Amino acid sequence: xxxxxxxxxxxxxxxxxxxxILANSADAEDAAQDALERFLRxxxxxxxxxxxxxxxxxxxxxxxxxxxxxxxxxxxxxxxxQQEMVGLAEDRRSTDNMLLIGRLLSGxxxxxxxxxxxxHYFVHGMTEQEIAEAMDMKRRTVGWRLARLTGKTRQMVSxxxxxxx
Amino acid sequence: xxxxxxxxxxxxxxxxxxxDLLLERxxxxxxxxxxxxxxxxxxxSCPACGAxxxxxxxxxxxxxxxxxxxxxxxxxxxxRSSLWKRIGIVRPALLATxxxxxVVLVVLPxxxxxxxxxxxxxxxxxxxxxxxxxxxxxxxxFVQRHGAIRRLGEDEALAPGDRVQYALVVEQASLGALYGRxxxxxxxxxxVEGDAPVVLPGGRETLLQPAYVLDATPGDELLIAVLCxxxxxxxxxxxxxxxxxxxxxxxxxxPDCAAVVRVLRKVAVSPGGDFP
Numbered sequence: 319x320x321x322x323x324x325x326x327x328x329x330x331x332x333x334x335x336x337x338x339i340l341a342n343s344a345d346a347e348d349a350a351q352d353a354l355e356r357f358l359r360x361x362x363x364x365x366x367x368x369x370x371x372x373x374x375x376x377x378x379x380x381x382x383x384x385x386x387x388x389x390x391x392x393x394x395x396x397x398x399x400q401q402e403m404v405g406l407a408e409d410r411r412s413t414d415n416m417l418l419i420g421r422l423l424s425g426x427x428x429x430x431x432x433x434x435x436x437x438h439y440f441v442h443g444m445t446e447q448e449i450a451e452a453m454d455m456k457r458r459t460v461g462w463r464l465a466r467l468t469g470k471t472r473q474m475v476s477x478x479x480x481x482x483x
Numbered sequence: 484x485x486x487x488x489x490x491x492x493x494x495x496x497x498x499x500x501x502x503d504l505l506l507e508r509x510x511x512x513x514x515x516x517x518x519x520x521x522x523x524x525x526x527x528s529c530p531a532c533g534a535x536x537x538x539x540x541x542x543x544x545x546x547x548x549x550x551x552x553x554x555x556x557x558x559x560x561x562x563r564s565s566l567w568k569r570i571g572i573v574r575p576a577l578l579a580t581x582x583x584x585x586v587v588l589v590v591l592p593x594x595x596x597x598x599x600x601x602x603x604x605x606x607x608x609x610x611x612x613x614x615x616x617x618x619x620x621x622x623x624x625f626v627q628r629h630g631a632i633r634r635l636g637e638d639e640a641l642a643p644g645d646r647v648q649y650a651l652v653v654e655q656a657s658l659g660a661l662y663g664r665x666x667x668x669x670x671x672x673x674x675v676e677g678d679a680p681v682v683l684p685g686g687r688e689t690l691l692q693p694a695y696v697l698d699a700t701p702g703d704e705l706l707i708a709v710l711c712x713x714x715x716x717x718x719x720x721x722x723x724x725x726x727x728x729x730x731x732x733x734x735x736x737x738p739d740c741a742a743v744v745r746v747l748r749k750v751a752v753s754p755g756g757d758f759p
Contacts, residue, residue: 327511330542331507331511334507334539335503335507338503344684344687367508367513368511368513369504369507369508369511369513370504370508373504373507438504442502442503442504443496443500443501443502443503444502444503444504444505445498445502448502448504448505452504
């Protein structure tokens, strides 16, 4: 069981992960709380990489929150702008990625695994190998799914352009 | 950003730079020493990664971390945790109950007595004279037009076909409901979930659902948010708004409640036009 210092480190990590995905501090705190609870109840002690495990748990919790945002018809553009405003997005590319992820989750028929892969790659900057290890998948599967996700966003952007013309 | 200006998604940083996960693992001491040393060397030579490491080492919001720490401690089983012994908590369930009670008693207290909002001088056509706000509370409006979404400025106008969504900002935790009254006297209630007023956390903007598409009814609309320290029937202000004489106090379910108003200007806009 974690001692107080370890618990403090876990709390900090969960908050950082959730704030990278959910710009709103309140949403991030709620998600971090859920993630910590799941992590602590899961019997994580036997895992060789508790950080990786908490990372993936927190990402899944945030995906659930993002899907709820979709059902509540939140403004994704405002969400992406909030990311920029709180300075979490390192550059314009990160902000654009977050905007696209939000729209991908809202518009595409995306499985939880695909959503997790998208966030791991496009938000956390993980490599295909890291994603494969974190999600217990083959690297080839991750690569194939990423290519499909990229195709979906390309199609989404193209459809947006057609709607506006 | 929307439409064809959107770039394709790309990995957020160059291949030579480590992922957030790898840096977090380095901070957690999970990496072998050689690997950790290589990462440290990269961070020292890469300004972007050095900044990321420093950001990860900065304390996150202390208030939220302390709260999460207390709640996380509730999950750790009592019998085998040195943490429990250190903080002397006997039963997680009991503490959870106490915590919940504290939330009820502290987070949603009876408010200090609010100053009732002054009633508008003239109802109907006199909507522009109504702009009165209670302290730091306010109504926000988000509007989507031609695919772009943004916050509506106080002096900006809406147009038929705009898709709007409202949010409430309150200084103190409250229960609130939002109503609208157009220039013809037609009234509406903006529901959140069901018919009950929504819990509004203090010091935060709460988005209300759902979004609406503006129709072609001419004239401005008055938005009125009713804020109370205790639950109230959402129908109460709505019924009085339908026969409203302009007396704001008549809409309030109790003297402890307050109202926040905002006038929505509406103008006609030509197709393809931008925000006026």
